[in-house]
Amino acid sequence: MTVANFSSEIIYADNAATTPLDADALNLMLELQKKFFANPSAAYKLSRPLKKILRQSREKIAACINAEPNEIIFTSGGTESDNHAIKSVVLEHLSERPNIITSAVEHKAVLNSCAAMKNLGCTVTKLPVDQCGAVDPLELKKNILPQTAIISIMFANNEVGTIQPIKTLVEIAHDAGKIFHTDAVQAVGHIPVDVKHSGVDMLSASAHKFNGPKGVGFLYIRDGLKVLPYIDGGAQEFSMRAGTENVPAIAAMALALEKNCRDMKIIAEKISTCVDTVIDRLKNNGIDFIINGGDNRLPGHLSLSFKGIGGESLMHRLDLKNICVSTGSACNSRQTTTSHVLRALNVPKEYIGGTIRISFGKKNSTVDARIIGDRLTELLRAVAD
Numbered sequence: 001m002t003v004a005n006f007s008s009e010i011i012y013a014d015n016a017a018t019t020p021l022d023a024d025a026l027n028l029m030l031e032l033q034k035k036f037f038a039n040p041s042a043a044y045k046l047s048r049p050l051k052k053i054l055r056q057s058r059e060k061i062a063a064c065i066n067a068e069p070n071e072i073i074f075t076s077g078g079t080e081s082d083n084h085a086i087k088s089v090v091l092e093h094l095s096e097r098p099n100i101i102t103s104a105v106e107h108k109a110v111l112n113s114c115a116a117m118k119n120l121g122c123t124v125t126k127l128p129v130d131q132c133g134a135v136d137p138l139e140l141k142k143n144i145l146p147q148t149a150i151i152s153i154m155f156a157n158n159e160v161g162t163i164q165p166i167k168t169l170v171e172i173a174h175d176a177g178k179i180f181h182t183d184a185v186q187a188v189g190h191i192p193v194d195v196k197h198s199g200v201d202m203l204s205a206s207a208h209k210f211n212g213p214k215g216v217g218f219l220y221i222r223d224g225l226k227v228l229p230y231i232d233g234g235a236q237e238f239s240m241r242a243g244t245e246n247v248p249a250i251a252a253m254a255l256a257l258e259k260n261c262r263d264m265k266i267i268a269e270k271i272s273t274c275v276d277t278v279i280d281r282l283k284n285n286g287i288d289f290i291i292n293g294g295d296n297r298l299p300g301h302l303s304l305s306f307k308g309i310g311g312e313s314l315m316h317r318l319d320l321k322n323i324c325v326s327t328g329s330a331c332n333s334r335q336t337t338t339s340h341v342l343r344a345l346n347v348p349k350e351y352i353g354g355t356i357r358i359s360f361g362k363k364n365s366t367v368d369a370r371i372i373g374d375r376l377t378e379l380l381r382a383v384a385d
Ligand code: PLP
Pocket: 016, 017, 076, 077, 078, 079, 080, 082, 107, 109, 154, 156, 157, 158, 183, 185, 186, 206, 207, 208, 215, 217, 329, 330, 331
């Protein structure tokens, strides 16, 4: 995907950080912004269309993950959904010094929610991962304590793309009578996510990761699961999340998700081809590299590690060539320490510092991938000379 940027064109391959807004979703959002201003909670007829849009959006989103509409609450995005899921469960049990089980490769939205709860007196168990980034179900089984209040393990990793064995992990959690939350921010809209099949109790998602607008997302809460509200105030969102809903953004999120789910297979094939193209290009050019995250990865994710160059430097050099990739997760891109995810994967020390993440999205083409492979080759050869 090339985007006009003043006089030059940029190849955007950082879709794990955020995705471009789908054109139909943008048009819908603008149209609704122009047409409606009423508060969706009001009782007069001016609010009726907004209530209807909210209901239809909830139905569409629920259908995309095989949930029921009353199991979806709209939030401001992945971070809020993760905070809500973890904190609302833990705070209810605070006097019992509850335990949270999570993994070593979670996004900061989960890790820092756990850290905040630790400061209030609960304990946090961080499960290790194997070299591919996957949690061993036996490790989960071994670590469940009587006082474990919630288990939060991500569906797919944002830095290396590893997909976790969620269904197996959920079965273990449920056998022990524990609540299971998954941060599915990188998975929803990209790979099949079925809450009934996987059995998760709660699931976080964010619109801007699936070509929807920023600042909006949702939290799935299984019907019957008793969870406290996280934001207190009015009675919106079944009294679970107070605050006047951003109806145009919610409608755009629902449309973007519906479109991505409809086209999921075609998009996945296209972006896997992009990933293979970069890998082939580097291999054919004799470049030495490691692919992180194992074989069971998100289709558009490619975390590569090289020797003899820093990932940060590589990212900036690619930027000078009008190619956007990242060194890790976007939220950590200003951090200079090695990523906690790469450390958890035990990426060899000669390679770990030279890691970049390329993430393709539905707007990318194999031409983009070929250019990225060639520019990377030129840069790495220049450094080696
Ligand atoms: N969880 C994961 C796995 C993510 O990749 C991100 C965003 O990078 C988030 C949570 C936070 O989502 P948001 O940006 O919508 O707050």
